């Protein structure tokens with residue numbers, strides 16, 4: 001155990017959301033995260049400990065699933081006196097839904113934008129006006145696809161693209177796994193040229209992520225949230241993966257950065273595809289959600305480790321040369337309110 005007055009100062013903190021994502025990182029020859037097991041007040045009752053290597057250079061936690069668990073656990077970490085996180089790289093590494101327009105089951109995606117698409121009014125489809133394409137309406141506005149006039153501040157987080165490109169190069173050194181049952185399923189997407197990435201084999205992709213506690217599924221909602229992603233980021237974000245935590249995690253890290261406890265330019269969000277966000281042509285939305293081979297889930301968990309391990313070891317081995325100093329972003333990073341300074345390239349505070 002570290003001496004009580006010595007803070008653990010990780011180079012990389014891996015963030016998982018549930019058990020299968022977490023155990024992927026245990027039992028490796030490269031490093032042993034179970035050398036230090038540290039109870040952190042405020043962590044989930046299901047996942048009460050942070051786990052670190054003996055030297056504290058690599059740590060890991062499991063937040064629990066959904067926005068509330070992600071925000072609570074990350075806040076407990078950021079304000080914990082046990083850790084010094086000022087130079088730490090936060091590596092959110094989870095599975096997610098994936099758009100067949102961008103990738104496939106087992107693809108590893110790295111995001112520049114995280115968009116909180118769930119933050120909207122919702123009308124049931126049976127009660128919405130017939131000419132609305134969706135029952136989702138941004139808060140403070142009066143129809144789908146109007147820019148939200150009521151902002152909560154968590155709508156959009158923009159991450160460091162220069163760091164993202166550096167870690168994508170590391171991830172691309174990995175050979176991702178594939179699976180025969182998954183190959184068979186994804187072949188159904190080949191009939192629609194727009195879904196060519198969904199029918200191809202898994203790869204490392206630069207594309208963005210959308211958060212909502214509601215696990216949406218099916219072509220209509222996928223298109224509605226694709227539109228929301230475009231709207232909230234002034235067309236910059238590439239809708240690609242879907243998950244239930246990232247904006248909550250990023251909201252906490254952004255507040256931590258305002259207090260100078262963490263560096264928001266050191267956050268990486270990777271999501272591997274575990275299920276398609278929409279059906280293939282001729283299939284129903286319900287069949288897509290419930291008939292997908294569970295091999296897709298297994299593959300996405302295995303590829304977290306395959307794509308993520310070179311990122312973790314790359315940051316640690318490149319610490320003195322590059323990562324202690326940091327990879328400076330060449331563009332705006334932060335939230336819609338410019339809480340960290342600068343001028344956002346999205347939202348009402350952006351220059352036209």
Ligand SMILES: *[C@@H]1O[C@H](CO)[C@@H](O)[C@H](O)[C@H]1NC(C)=O
Nearest residue numbers: 006007009083084085086087
């Ligand atoms: C945290 O770590 C940084 C970098 O090693 C160091 O400069 C700083 O003094 C540390 N802060 C605390 C409170 O230990």
Ligand SMILES: *[C@@H]1O[C@H](CO)[C@@H](O)[C@H](O)[C@H]1NC(C)=O
Nearest residue numbers: 113114115116154155156157
């Ligand atoms: C959620 O976070 C993503 C980046 O991870 C950002 O692009 C997106 O704009 C955020 N959405 C909201 C609503 O905060």
Ligand SMILES: *[C@@H]1O[C@H](CO)[C@@H](O)[C@H](O)[C@H]1NC(C)=O
Nearest residue numbers: 133134144220221223224227
């Ligand atoms: C998405 O936006 C496009 C272009 O504005 C529009 O034609 C379509 O109806 C929208 N779809 C949904 C589901 O909101």
Ligand SMILES: *[C@@H]1O[C@H](CO)[C@@H](O)[C@H](O)[C@H]1NC(C)=O
Nearest residue numbers: 147234346347348350351352
């Ligand atoms: C982005 O969209 C918002 C809302 O329509 C607008 O206020 C802002 O000026 C736009 N920014 C850019 C860079 O187009």
